[in-house]
Amino acid sequence: MALPEEDKTAMGGNHVQWFSPIAFPTRRSMGFAENRGTYWRGRYKISPGRYGTVADVSGEVIRFRTKREAKRAADAEEAKVRAGTWRDPAAGQTTFGDYASRWYAAQDLAASTMQNYRRHLEEHLLPEFEECSLASIQRTDVEAWEKREKALYAASSVKTWRGTLHLVLEDAVEEGLSSANPATKRRGRGKRAGRSRDRGPEKVITDPLGILLTAERASLLSGRDDEFVACVTKGYTGMRWGELVGLETQFLRPRALRVEWQLYELDSGQFEHCPPKDDSYRTIDAPPWLVGLLSKHVARTKPTPCPCHGRTYVFRGQGISRTGETGAKVIDVARRAGVSTGTVSNVLNRPDVVADATKERVREAITALGFTRGGGAMDQAAHWRRNGFATWLFTPAASGWYPKKAPQEARPVPLLGDPWPGVPARGRGAHGRADACWLPIAKGLTPHGLRHTHKTRMEELRTPTKLMDERMGHLDGSVQARYSHITRQMREDLMAGLTAEWEAALDARLTMCPTSPVAVLNDLLRQRLMGRR
Template identity: 80%
Template sequence: MGFAEDRGTYWRGRYKISTGKYGTVADAEGNTIRFRTKREAKQAADAEEAKVRGGTWKDPTAGQITFGEYASRWYAAQDLAASTMQNYRRHLEEHLLPEFENRALASIQRTDVDAWEKRERALYAASSVKTWRGTLHLVLEDAVDDELIDSNPATKRRGRGKRAGRSRDRGPEKVVTDPLGILLCAERASLLSGRDDEFVAVVTKGYTGMRWGEIVGLEKEFIRPAAIRVEWQLYELDSGVFERCPPKDDSYRTVDAPVWLTRLWTGQVARTQPKPCSCHGKTYMFRGQGVSRTGETGAKVVDVARRAGVSTGTVSNVLNRPDVVTEATRTRVREAIEDLGFTRGGGAVDRAEHWRRNGFATWLFTPAASGWYPKKAPQEARPVPTLAYPWPGGPVRGRGAEARADACWVPIARGLTPHGLRHTHKTRMEGFRTPPKLMDERMGHIDASVQSRYTHITREMREELLANLTIEWHASLDARLAICTTSPVAVLNDLLQERVRVRQ
């Protein structure tokens, strides 16, 4: 049984926790309770010892561990995918520790969490804050399981402390586009990069719905005669390292492809002759492109060739062996060099092993879709300056680009992102009335409903979807032909000329 201990000016209660270990009656903050009488101290000690014997006793000092100390211990105990560990680390270091690091777990109240969330919402997107609160809830829920606190102060109570309606968490609607929009964005991205790779990649994303990491991590060996096999993805960590890992939610799948799309893939492989990368030793279908931090690398040889209407080899001859080129061609190339402000080495950049997510989205895809370069200190957001011909106008780069430009691009789908093409693909399939089971398989989603278990994909379903995708692709080429019958992007120009022959 418990006993009372005389401390001179007060009594304290003592009780047995285990053999050779005794505890002192304390309050919720872990402070020793000072009793006025021996009887009160004895009764409180007996009550605590009864809890020990009944298995309901909790150490009153347990909740005094700080959130920062517990979060460090919690993070070290996790064994998750590198991408998940990176996200948890970012949430903790950038948003949770600055607020709660030195707070004792037991001192964190629901009102504290709500006040923190309110301040975060004033600075960041509601969806991001919701994610960070989810991480906080996860950490504190494990603290409850460890019996350090009695309840989780980050638990959401439905409808409490909110205004009515759903508009509080409402974000902007996801921007999607149509088949012609996919084609035009792909063409512009290729013009910005100066190569055909981006055209093939954007079209692939728009017509397969593959995730970004799955396209970056698409290995040559998984290109099939009529499909792509999704086995891996490359996830870019904050350190700049690419983690080769399974697709999200283990969504291994085979994505059926129409004949015209597989031809684009085989042409890409034949044209680029990909080699194994140094980081993984795997041969990937796409290789990254080095881009300057400002997004403008200066005019390239390919830009000069497009301006002059000649091959890059001819431009090289004009620069290095002008005697082998006719005078008329030399004049045309030199005029293009002057117009574009081309200098030797001005467009030379080191080829990256893989696309960087921010570099591709910021300096290739976003300008292609919106017609504007984003704000990047010290420069403000600005339209992409272009030449007037050949249509749709090659980007003018380098110093004084705006003064040398003839025009600028108009938006195709302002606000469209690479992930928006995934939404676009799902939306187009909905328009075809594609069976949900087939859509889920293609997108890498899981439907655990009974209806899904009793539905199966047939060959006819697959063929109908591929036929619909082919119809839309041909319609987009026809619409592009109606604008201009040629393209400075070689792979698209070949497709357009082939379409002209088919229609004749």
């Protein structure tokens, strides 16, 4: 059949081209098999001028029996190179210790986070995995390590350490140093009872009266009013420990407290001045009685800028730890004798200016308490130490017992029963001089437990979730939270509820005893009693 002239022209005159030309790609070099005499090995191209040998996960060269097997394995490896999924087997020989050191040095995080990672690595991960190559760590190794750790430590702590291990190994996978992360938790595996078996104990909380009584005891143990004001503030605001220690006088407002910073204690003993956890900057509404309590505390203590940050904080540290063996202080003698610290000082230094009856009471208190001049002297520290506060002040206040601390065993707080609720006896032979001890208020309560307590009290007062999250510094990203808002009435209702609970706690304390050796509480009780009349 003859083609039209126009078609002949389009196809190059009278020469008909039935198919359009196709550009076939040039064949890339593929893997090949190399004869090694008694076995074959697979070789593949990694980059121009660089070839690799098929190896197992440990980096050992695989010896194939036939040329066909070696060629097929080499082709597979070269295909991975082209696809960008190839991993150098030799990279897996990097030890966990070497990689963990490099990984830690590359992090740029908050000082508190860096401290935690360092502790997890040095105390729990490196002792087990330091000499292991990344490629040799198996899931069974991680599971066996976790089981041994749980036999010694709380399950919640072990979970945190495994999380750090997972993070390190996951970054190793991304860098091509390992093919898989053996610390990844597989869902739906293991015993169904595992979750309930590993859960930690429920957090201990208390009630408004418990907050007040614990604060009073903590103040008796410290010998000053600071701990009373701090415990009450924590119980009625839900502030985190670092936020409480880092509360500056400039952030006391007429009707609220402003959380702008926290002080985080590092292992070195230094305090890091840093933003609050999760950037939870917030203004916490405070009832008038709490603002007044804090304002009077600042006026009474006259805080000055600390030497470490140059900032003026509401609360001071206590100095040395209260182990029960440091000796009675002047304030203890004054409380025992029912006089001022100035009177005690006069008895010690200028006895001729003090009435005989008063001198007799003071000297009797000195003998009963085992007071020695200088035995209770100490310099005020700039900030509380978290462990010291919990061990020697808060825990014995809540439970009535000093905790076990080598070389001493757990023991009840020795008390001289008068005045009520008792003055802690200190110094050598304190237990022999004691005639009473405290009953528990809330055994197991911790300073952080007051934060849980505040959240629970708000729940009982039917506080809207939005307002609770704001006070606690929590963030709810749900749609429901986005469409709810805080009103002035909500805030006023919560302040009224907290005030009613505080007044009820004071009334309950009045029924126990109308006075207190703690000066600030004694004033509150007297004012409350006068208000009844």
